[in-house]
Amino acid sequence: MSDAPDKQASLETVLCFACKYDVSGLPVGGRCPECGTRVIDAALVKRHHGMAKAALILGILSLLTWWIYFLLPALLGFTGLLLARRAKREIRGGKGAVASVGMATAAEACCWVALSFAVVFLGILVIAWLAYLF
Ligand SMILES: [Zn+2]
DSSP, X not given: OOSSOOTTGGGSOOBOTTTOOBOTTSOTTXXXXXXXXXXXXXXXXXXXXXXXXXXXXXXXXXXXXXXXXXXHHXXXXXXXXXXXXXXXXXXXXXXXXXXXXXXXXXXXXXHHHHHHHHHHHHHXXXXXXXXXXX
């Protein structure tokens, strides 16, 4: 996907960020029929939200490092989750591209998977340690 504003944006599935009405196919100069938000705001700005991007990078890093040491993936995962949630809130508030909501959701998924792996891994370590002691 291009980072430049997309003149063909009205051909893609674009949801109004205010009310989630499908504004695809509507002229970018028009307004959302449901709530009156300008279609150009939802469709033309295709740049990804920087925070959503950072959250996704953190999520992938935490996925890659879950087995190394519990604290590192947990720290990356929690930071990624916080960034993803903040990015989603800002996107819903009208800042950044609506398409970045998907990126933020992917980041959240990566973070949750990495965090659960890290927790399971820590649990196995604790069980192995207890088995060794007793
Ligand atoms: Zn709307």
